[in-house]
Amino acid sequence: MARGRKGRNISGWVIVDKPAGITSTAVVNKIRWAFDAQKAGHAGTLDPDATGLLAVALGEATKTIPYVTDALKAYEFTVTFGASTSTDDASGEVVATSDARPTDAAIKEALNAFVGDIMQVPPAFSAIKIDGERAYDLAREGQEFEIAARPLFVESLLLVDRLDADHAVLEMTCGKGGYVRSIARDLGAALGCYGHVLKLRRIWSSSFTLKGAVTMEQVESLARTPALDDLLQPLEVALADLPMVTCPEASLTRFRNGNPALVFPAPGLEFGDEAWVSVDGRALAIGQYRGSELHPARVIVGV
Template sequence: MARRGKKKGRPVSGWVILDKPVGMGSTEAVSKIKWLFNAEKAGHAGTLDPLASGMLPIALGEATKTVPYVQDGAKVYRFTVAWGEERTTDDLEGEATKTSAERPSEEAIRAIMPKYTGVIMQTPPQFSAIKIGGERAYDLARGGETVEIPAREVEIGRFDLVEHSGDRTLFEIECGKGTYVRSLARDMGRDLGCFGHIATLRRTEVDPFTPDDFVTVEQLETARTGAEGEAPNFTAIDNLVIDTGAALECLPRVDITDDAATRIRLGNPIIIRGRDAPVEADEACAMARGRLVAIGAIEAGMFKPKRVFVS
């Protein structure tokens, strides 16, 4: 029987809320953060295009188990639409496919915005990570194929026009999972009869994280740097990590004792007590001394662990 290899890296866990710069891909960002922390494991909670900047939540270690909860969180984007051209990628990276000398007035833009607010049907861009017949749409598009991507339901809770200057308009939206801002620019441009594409895009929030949680690559590099000839300063860089449990603000919380935490980590259910304890919940998180112990279900006054975390 083959022996398991020793895990490479440190068992550091938690969230790094990276302010991703323009030009860096999401996979590249994860690799950079994993290296900076010398972490055993890392992953991100929602791709951000290389031409976009802003919030890319990156999970380290045990926090990777909480990625789905962050992926489902509401997101806030601030973006500029350039009018007059539709492009293959629906942003600056692609080639122009349609052009117009028309430019929309602010009044005309505001008049169509309600159409894009609430629950709407949206067709993802040709250059997207949507899978068509087992292949990514962007791989098919790069090969010259035009594929039929079915429209899907997305939700835009807030849609604000921030500034309009003739050729360009700055917007801010709060939206749910799966919304493509590039599709918004494309579809609005078509409705307005002038075409449009994304010129700038920045993600400012991914619930439950806020801009106060931002950290840059430069800040992380500075924190990690030890004196010349010395080992990296992991104590300083680890201070920039947000606790794993912060990703689970959407779940009911049960505070437990150290003894109960030991039982849960062994896979055993526990009786929960307390006037404010939830009675029933499909999912809840158990916390001991402010640290995440497990995600589980509450049934008949008992917490039953489904996913246990190593503190």
């Protein structure tokens, strides 16, 4: 006889303002414990030293994670010029230095090369897999290896403040898979002075912003109490960038069984577009619109 999953059958998003010094996985584990949730995941890892928006999904909301990770997100970060490190941030060992310092004009000019569709080599200390092993494990062991460049879309990369000759604050809006540490490293190389990340903060991701974020202190103080559920956002928030459609009563059972069914299309919806089916504002299924039908790829249980 199959054993049931432990915990509450609770679904939704918890938007956390992650503090420095804790991993994204540890945040997810604490959130899951605090809510006594059956299932939890997150939409995009933040480095342990990074802060800012970490979107944690509970229950059926985990099925909407791809729509957050694939969307644009924004980071504010401080670059230190004059040194490169083994980790491309301030936690690593300094491996090279330079007395050169760029002007504001030089920084702005160099940033143009990092906007649009670019190729980026992730940091050696990253979760990228090399022949089945994590790159950070190989790096800690002192092994030599190469990481292939990966495509990244950068919508914008701006100089927002120059703190002093050694430091600049930048803001980047990018797509899935971007490494801010690589941007700092490669910018320093382009300017001929080396560079690494001093501070990093994610300020928004998809439809989620820090305005609706909660702290870990709030979560811990309300853990395992009914009041904690007030911090939960509906799973449908993650679908804000997808068209919403409705359906006749006869389609409900077919969708719940994972079968294509008739929908009433939204204005502008075209063949092949992704959309989600709403039942009184709650998501029932997410899939591809094909003519008059939606073919579900994900069914939200409980609607």
